[in-house]
Amino acid sequence: DGGITQSPKYLFRKEGQNVTLSCEQNLNHDAMYWYRQDPGQGLRLIYYSQIVNDFQKGDIAEGYSVSREKKESFPLTVTSAQKNPTAFYLCASSIGGRWNEKLFFGSGTQLSVL
Amino acid sequence: DAKTTQPPSMDCAEGRAANLPCNHSTISGNEYVYWYRQIHSQGPQYIIHGLKNNETNEMASLIITEDRKSSTLILPHATLRDTAVYYCIVRPPGSSNTGKLIFGQGTTLQVKP
Numbered sequence: 590d591g592g593i594t595q596s597p598k599y600l601f602r603k604e605g606q607n608v609t610l611s612c613e614q615n616l617n618h619d620a621m622y623w624y625r626q627d628p629g630q631g632l633r634l635i636y637y638s639q640i641v642n643d644f645q646k647g648d649i650a651e652g653y654s655v656s657r658e659k660k661e662s663f664p665l666t667v668t669s670a671q672k673n674p675t676a677f678y679l680c681a682s683s684i685g686g687r688w689n690e691k692l693f694f695g696s697g698t699q700l701s702v703l
Numbered sequence: 704d705a706k707t708t709q710p711p712s713m714d715c716a717e718g719r720a721a722n723l724p725c726n727h728s729t730i731s732g733n734e735y736v737y738w739y740r741q742i743h744s745q746g747p748q749y750i751i752h753g754l755k756n757n758e759t760n761e762m763a764s765l766i767i768t769e770d771r772k773s774s775t776l777i778l779p780h781a782t783l784r785d786t787a788v789y790y791c792i793v794r795p796p797g798s799s800n801t802g803k804l805i806f807g808q809g810t811t812l813q814v815k816p
Binding site: 692 | 737739744745746747748749752790804805806807808809
């Protein structure tokens with residue numbers, strides 16, 4: 590089945606540690622996105638990528654980094670510079686190239702700090 | 704940015720129509736209205752979107768007022784599985800990227816037996 594796979598479902602980070610969240614899609618979509626969701630809140634855009642080897646900062650990029658070396662993969666690293674990383678992280682993709690297209694979301698990763 | 708206003712919560716009886724309102728009074732002429740929903744601890748799911756005309760698909764109907772300042776999402780026969788947070792979203796003006804959608808706090812719809 591085509592879709593977006595995020596792993597792991599739950600992740601724990603120690604102080605000063607970098608952690609990487611995986612996002613893989615087999616929808617052949619050009620565009621991919623990372624969002625952060627805090628309890629009871631809406632989604633906030635961290636980074637997005639419209640094409641391989643290119644990505645842009647979203648609204649809350651500080652303390653995060655991404656790479657887009659392959660079309661199907663868009664990993665997110667939460668660095669030690671992110672002082673409040675506990676949140677639900679969502680990856681999404683879209684076909685790309687059209688501004689009115691819909692997003693397809695993964696099932697999310699819950700990150701907690703030990 | 705074009706912002707949306709939704710009631711924080713609504714109840715609906717199972718089998719009845721659920722009508723979820725959304726105000727977007729600052730929407731500009733070429734902005735689409737999108738609806739997504741999110742079941743607890745899962746990723747959001749696309750429902751429907753529209754520009755000016757009413758839209759219908761297998762999940763729901765979207766009614767947009769003539770002045771485009773508000774819209775209503777209609778779930779014709781709500782089931783318990785429709786219990787979720789429903790987000791009404793308008794893409795920010797000037798953005799060329801689909802992902803820059805502003806997700807507010809949405810409406811928590813509780814479908815009751």
